[in-house]
Amino acid sequence: MRQGKARYIGFSEWSPQQIQAALNLANVERFVSSHPNIPCSGAEPEAQVFPLCAANGISQIVWSPLAQGVLTGKYQPGQAPPPLPLVLFKEFGNNTLNFELLVWTAEPNKQFLLKSDLYYIIYEVLQQREIEIPLAQLDLHLRSGKLELTPEMQLALIQMVERLSNQESDIDSSNPIEKGTEGIDA
Incomplete structure (x- = not known):
């Protein structure tokens, strides 16, 4: 505070004993x-913490x-809150590390929008940190008529x-399902 890096100081969840010990210190900034x-369980700081703070000008x-x-009705009595988001490492891919992001939502009908929004936010954060994501190039698209x-x-x-056609025909010839019968129930 003396260097101007903080204007005020406070504490969080201190016991009355911790508060009194800090008040007893000499030559230090006051909280x-x-x-x-x-x-909501009943363990309340009002009885001791509030009067001690009020007597010493602590808000x-x-x-x-x-x-x-819980008090808004967001959760039903006895119902646990939804789990926190979870990131799982799935596997090593071709030049990639593959992760799965699990997020819980109360609106499953909007899962595709949520997924799109999350991917976009993750992409933006990686861009801000100058982390490039190489995209696999699987198709070649020529769009210029002037080429x-x-x-x-x-x-x-x-x-x-x-070559690609030969590879596909090699795959087809090794397939035990006869051509033209895919999807037909016998």
Whole structure:
């Protein structure tokens, strides 16, 4: 505070003994706020903490006044709150580390929007930190009508298409399901 980096100081969830010990210290900055947790369970700081703070000019800052949503009716009695988001490492991919993000929502009909929003936020955070995500290039799309192919390029493309066609026919010939019968129930 003397260097101007903080204007005021406070404490959170201190016992009356901790507060009194801090008040007894000489030549230190005085606390101006208390941030007590007031649980619904009955263990309440009002009886000792509030009078001690009031007598020493320490104000109270509310900590979860609605008990993290319990008092709003967000959760039914006896019902546990939804689990926190979870990130799981799934596997090593081709030049990738694959993770799965599990997030719980009360609106499952909006899961695709939620998923899209989360992916976009994750992408933005990675961009801000200058972390590049290499995207796998599986398809080649030529969109320019002005692209002139040399005879060598044309030959290379024809050979590539033939190789791919041969690979597909090799796969089809090793398939025990006869052609034309896929999806037909016997």
